Amino acid sequence: MKNPTYIADMLYRYARKRPLRLHMPGHKGRMGKDIFDSRLDITELGFSDDLRNPGGAILESERLCARLYKTKRALYTVGGATSGVHAFVAVSKGKILTDSSCHVSVDNAAEIFGKTLVKLEKPKFSALSLDDVKRAIDNDGEIGTVLLTSPDYFGLCAPLEKIRDYLAEKNIMFFVDGAHGAHFGLDDEHLPACPAKFCDAAVVSCHKTLPAPTQTAAILTNSDILADELKKKLNMLCTTSPSYILLAGLDRAIAYCGERAQKRLAELYYWLLVLKFRLALLDVPVLENDDFTRIVMDMSVWGVSGKAVFEYLCKKNIFAEMYCDDKVVLLFSMKNDRWDVRRVINAMSRLSKNKPPKEKASGTGPFEYPTKEQNQL
Template sequence: MKDVLGEKAYGIDVTETDGTDDLHCPEEAIEKAQKLAADLYGSDECWFLVNGSTCGNEAMVLSAAGPGEKIIISRDAHKSVLMGLILSGAHPIWIYPEFAERESPTAIITPGLIKKACAEHPDAKAVFLTSPSYYGICQPLKEIADICHGFGMPLLVDEAHGGHFRFHEAFPDDALSSGADVVVQSTHKTSGSLTQTSLLHLHSDLISRDRIDQSLKLVQSTSPSYVLMSSLDAARNQMAVNGRDLMDKAIKTAEYIRNGLRTAKGVYVFDEFKDRDPLRIAVSLRKTGIDGFRFQRLLFEKNITTEMADINYVLIIVSWGTTRDEADKLLEAVRRIASLRSSGKTKKEMIPSAEETYKVFRTEQRTSPREAWFSKKKKITLYEAENRIAGEMIVPYPPGIPAIYPGEVITEEIIRYLDKLRCLGASFHGVNDIDNMEIYVTEQP
């Protein structure tokens, strides 16, 4: 084991004892480290998370709304928000993001949508948004926070992909400085800490800090890893000391790649929206008839691993560790693949736009996710499931946004869409047998 992990990892793999403090009751080093993180990120209080933003999202939902209570949620939420809904028993009021830009890989939530949802559901306990999206596109959080606060509702933000925004002026404003009340950030995704480590921030008195603290005790391990926690503190220090320089380097490399892709024939780079993370590059070969999944596989065959693919796009994430050589290798590979245009197996017309994809998600939430989760269920093929109530989620992964939630009515459009995704080679979470496309539905139709 030492050969694999190295001696140092074992040296810090301690447990709760005198002098090492306790994450669930921090009074010494962990308390100090969390306070330093709160100061750096501009929150009133910060909690270290060792189960990722997954447990942060669960805790945010648990601390905002209980059984039968309403919570307004953007329908592009990560599946961990659904897990929070199952644990809490809260009832989601979905808002469906709108497309301002046809080629966009993700949609946005307009302030008007939030105002309407809050006015129609003044009894909702909170508004929950994801910003930025996996593709780095941000919601207009400042205006949205003002609207939520006008209704006395806290704004909870899943900023899993935006924990680095604070460290360079080229990034959009971060959620905390935009007025969000509770924010989760996957430090491991963008700021160098080890996988599974995240931060949860509170910056408000609209939500109880004790309820957040108690919710985290429900969803975090009682044996939190000191290796993981140390990496959070070290990443915080690195960001405090060198954050701007590191981000500057990454931004310059990303700009170099973006410029190279923009001039390549047959390649479309998504460049719209001002509030967008410059380190996320969504590239499409849709016009050449190559879908995103196939594009990703072709890049992989050339030893290039990208972050994710969807029907249209491959997402490239640039970090401060990305070298010019790697950037050039990527540009050369994309140019070569784009020149395959006529030999594409996927017909252009087979590839639905992201806008069409989002339309598919609109259906009725017949019961709460918790009710559907705990109800009697049976397994049937997806092709027999039209008009049945889903008893589980089906999640194309990444990005992890459920195509169907427990408690939602399964429509013919969703069945056709999932079948198409399967044929194109997408990966799924939540479907037991992908070849047979089987799904649990509630026994009560």
């Protein structure tokens, strides 16, 4: 009797449905199969370079990445932005000021490295301000590092340039978890600048918004000294056997973005303007944010929960990134097209004629990271 392949079977069932993927990764299932050829899955063989100490093909690809983002250095990792956050915490000094919506990796890294976090309370659907940061630092003279999330899950950005200028006067280190903003800086007309422009170093999850495979990320910095220090920490924290298939996928994504990102993102910008207009006609406003690719539908006018709309879309073979209270997050990328936008418009138009029952909106899904307390159970 043939043994079941539970994970593979689950993935093939999803792929065969030909879903509209408005969730990460940014390739949307349209990356092509060639990069996942098992013949490309190798180890360090001299000619194949070494991620821990790159000097050949990997280094050249990192240099291409740095040029794309207009930074001095780019450090690849196949440990996701989590590994970059861990490296930031590892090299931090003093207490670390972060935001209450920070990724779970910040809390985990602080525990691993014995660091103390000072958390700024941040409302779910608004960005931090410079005054928030100033007040926190004025109240605690032991803060030596600031690590902020920008953009956040809802596409909201902190005023990084103002915060950088203020922190520079205080000689406080500044890191940005820019996991959701790997596409920032690739279309200057419609998107904010790359977060690395306004801090000591930023980490971006290339897999979230670029056509790159899951787990691929890059640390970006304009300091050679800091890059070398962060590289040492990455080598301590990450696997000694990084996947060449993942690295090749990241390499392809960076090359693709260098050639096509600006054009594809500009096209997407206008398609999503149409989507926002059509949603407004259905009394579904979209949260104003700094990232046009992240459509946050506000279902409060309908009086229904984000979960109800999320589940309806799933039944229509449209899979959103997440829901939170009365919001639903649709994550588009340069691999989406106008036909994808049309599918969302049609689905929401049908739902508007038969709205779900009104209910109190609460909860986040389709999953939540376990809390520190839950991890200890």
